[in-house]
Structures are given as C-alpha cells and as structure tokens.
Amino acid sequence: MTRKAGSVVFQNVRKTFGAFTAIPDLSLTVEPGTLVTLLGPSGCGKTTTLRMLAGLEHPTSGRILIGGKDVTMLPANERDVSMVFQSYALFPHMNSLENVAYGLQSSGMGKKEARERAENGLELVGLAGMGQRLPAELSGGQQQRVAVARALVLEPQVLLLDEPLSNLDARLRRRVRTEIRELQQRLEFTAVYVTHDQDEALAVSDRIIVMKDGRIAQEGSPRDLYETPASSFIADFIGEANVVPCDIVAVSDGKATISIEGLRHVVPALSARPGRAKLAVRPSAITLEPADDAAFPGRIRHAAYLGDHIEYEAETAGGTLFIVDPSVDRLLSPGTQVGIGLKTRGIAIIAE
Numbered sequence: 397m398t399r400k401a402g403s404v405v406f407q408n409v410r411k412t413f414g415a416f417t418a419i420p421d422l423s424l425t426v427e428p429g430t431l432v433t434l435l436g437p438s439g440c441g442k443t444t445t446l447r448m449l450a451g452l453e454h455p456t457s458g459r460i461l462i463g464g465k466d467v468t469m470l471p472a473n474e475r476d477v478s479m480v481f482q483s484y485a486l487f488p489h490m491n492s493l494e495n496v497a498y499g500l501q502s503s504g505m506g507k508k509e510a511r512e513r514a515e516n517g518l519e520l521v522g523l524a525g526m527g528q529r530l531p532a533e534l535s536g537g538q539q540q541r542v543a544v545a546r547a548l549v550l551e552p553q554v555l556l557l558d559e560p561l562s563n564l565d566a567r568l569r570r571r572v573r574t575e576i577r578e579l580q581q582r583l584e585f586t587a588v589y590v591t592h593d594q595d596e597a598l599a600v601s602d603r604i605i606v607m608k609d610g611r612i613a614q615e616g617s618p619r620d621l622y623e624t625p626a627s628s629f630i631a632d633f634i635g636e637a638n639v640v641p642c643d644i645v646a647v648s649d650g651k652a653t654i655s656i657e658g659l660r661h662v663v664p665a666l667s668a669r670p671g672r673a674k675l676a677v678r679p680s681a682i683t684l685e686p687a688d689d690a691a692f693p694g695r696i697r698h699a700a701y702l703g704d705h706i707e708y709e710a711e712t713a714g715g716t717l718f719i720v721d722p723s724v725d726r727l728l729s730p731g732t733q734v735g736i737g738l739k740t741r742g743i744a745i746i747a748e
C-alpha cells in the first residue's frame with residue numbers, strides 16, 4: 397500500500413488574504429518516504445501551508461510540486477494527496493468499513509475490491525474485526541485510526557495530517573502518534589504533519605520545519621533543532637531553555653571557551669567568534685553544587701518535587717534559571733545558597 401511516495405516542493409510560495417500576508421515567501425522540500433512536521437505557534441501559517449498543499453487554498457504566487465508535477469492551480473480532487481483531519485470527519489451513519497471504502501468507491505473502484513482494500517486498511521491500523529462498528533461505537537483513538545486507514549487506502553503520493561491527535565487525551569496521543577510513525581516507517585509513505593506540540597514533532601518526525609510569522613524559523617532533524625537551536629525562539633520552543641548572556645573568550649578546534657559571570661566552561665561551537673553571545677542552557681544541563689567558593693553563585697527561589705525530578709528556580713547574576721534536577725533524595729529549600737555548574741551536553745551558543 398502507498399508504494400508511490402512522492403516528494404513535495406514549495407518554490408517561493410506567497411499567500412495573502414486581502415491586505416494580510418499570511419505567507420510572504422516560502423520555499424521547502426520534503427523528500428519521498430519521509431515524515432516532515434510543520435511546527436509553530438498559533439497563527440504562524442502551518443494550516444495555510446497544508447491547505448495549499450491539499451489544494452484547499454491556492455497560492456497568490458509561487459509554485460507547488462507533488463512528485464515532480466506542478467499542482468499549483470489544480471483542485472483538491474485532482475491532486476494525489478489525502479488528508480487526515482483533527483476532527484476525524486467520519487460519516488456517522490456508515491460503519492468503519494464503509495467509511496474506509498467510501499473514497500475508493502467514489503473514485504470508481506468496484507464494491508467488492510473496495511471492501512477488500514478497506515479491510516486491509518483497517519487491519520493495518522490494528523482495527524481488524526471492527527469494520528461493522530459505527531463511529532459512535534469506537535473510542536476517539538479508534539476513530540482517528542479509521543480516518544488514517546481511510547486516507548491510506550487511497551494510496552496517495554503524500555499523506556497530510558492536520559493536528560491529528562489534538563482531540564485525544566494525553567495518554568492516547570502518545571500511543572496513536574507511535575502508531576502513525578510506525579506505519580509511516582513500515583509503508584514508507586511521504587507525510588506532512590501539522591502540529592503545535594513540540595514533543596509530538598520531536599517524536600514522529602524525520603525533519604521539523606519550525607514556522608514563525610509565515611516564515612521558516614529553522615528546519616532540521618529533531619536532534620539538530622534541539623542541540624543546535626539557531627535562535628532564542630527555537631531554543632525555547634523546542635524543549636525549554638534558559639537564555640543566558642555570556643562572553644566567548646576563545647575558540648579553537650570546534651570548541652569555545654565561554655564565561656558566564658566568571659564561570660568558565662567549554663562548549664561545542666562550529667562557527668562562534670570571540671565576543672558577547674547568548675547561550676541556550678537546558679534546565680537539565682545545570683547542576684547544583686555547594687555554595688562554597690562557587691564561581692557562579694545562585695540562590696534557590698522556588699522548588700517543586702515532581703516524583704522523578706525536582707524543578708528549581710534559582711536567582712543568579714545571569715538572571716533567573718530554571719533547573720531540572722534528577723537527584724530527588726535532597727530537596728533544597730528556598731533561600732539556600734548554591735553554586736551553579738554546567739554539564740557538557742545541553743548547552744549551545746545561539747547566534748541571535
């Protein structure tokens with residue numbers, strides 16, 4: 397199923413709504429057989445981008461190619477894509493099998509073959525034997541799996557998923573996202589996935605395109621974005637980060653010696669130059685040590701015990717730091733003087 401994974405290319409796509417420019421100039425590529433996520437805060441243009449790919453909106457200018465073919469002005473039903481919506485959009489009076497078979501039959505496939513394909517589709521998403529159930533007789537997660545099966549049996553070049561998990565509770569979200577990712581890797585279809593949830597994006601994607609104000613803020617693998625954020629916005633949006641001013645004292649062999657309020661530390665740095673800079677420091681990259689003779693002193697302002705870790709806020713000369721401490725045996729009370737230390741991982745110099 398879905399053997400003909402297609403690529404997606406946006407070339408200088410612009411989209412305006414009246415006087416408002418939602419997307420000024422967007423160029424991107426999705427390689428065949430990969431899952432790429434469009435991630436960003438509300439209003440950044442993710443849905444507009446996906447809708448232009450689906451043919452539900454048309455660009456004001458620029459070109460969109462699917463599988464190498466220019467589809468910029470083609471209507472939705474002439475594009476080889478299918479979409480999974482946040483709301484599932486199942487027909488309530490049809491059972492799961494009929495829902496999955498519907499698209500196949502309306503594109504001209506005979507009833508018997510459509511039913512067989514639909515049965516295969518339900519089996520793929522782990523719903524074999526549930527074909528006779530109406531949507532109302534299925535859980536939210538099962539309904540979304542029917543919606544995924546319905547999109548997949550059409551064997552599109554590209555599967556589009558628009559916030560597919562947002563109607564599910566947290567525990568189910570994790571399970572269904574794993575299922576979607578496993579299915580995508582097994583069948584190797586191309587998928588473009590929209591979400592505003594960074595954990596979801598990190599968990600399912602080959603590449604993440606982070607958007608802000610209709611532009612790409614940064615794109616890369618989950619690890620690239622987490623380990624080498626290009627801006628304070630990315631550092632704080634992909635996982636949490638403390639953004640701390642520092643001085644880069646020296647750079648050599650891909651490493652930079654930095655100084656934060658007198659605390660010297662060496663961090664990996666590909667293209668840093670000596671001078672003032674900012675550091676993104678992950679909450680788990682900070683250690684809390686005894687205050688005696690600390691190069692970088694701090695004072696605990698707030699502590700919260702969360703079972704498998706403790707969250708602290710500490711005041712320092714570099715600002716308030718948010719710290720995640722895995723050592724739950726001790727709980728430092730507010731007012732405690734500490735020495736701030738840094739681990740080697742989880743620290744990156746950011747350019748802006």
Ligand code: ATP
Pocket residue numbers: 413416418436437438439440441442443444445592
């Ligand atoms: P969300 O996560 O809230 O769904 P989004 O990133 O998907 O946000 P879009 O829905 O793509 O954002 O909207 C991008 C911008 O374009 C927003 O400022 C939105 O108000 C605007 N916009 C979207 N559709 C229209 C429309 N039909 N008419 C006017 N403005 C629109």
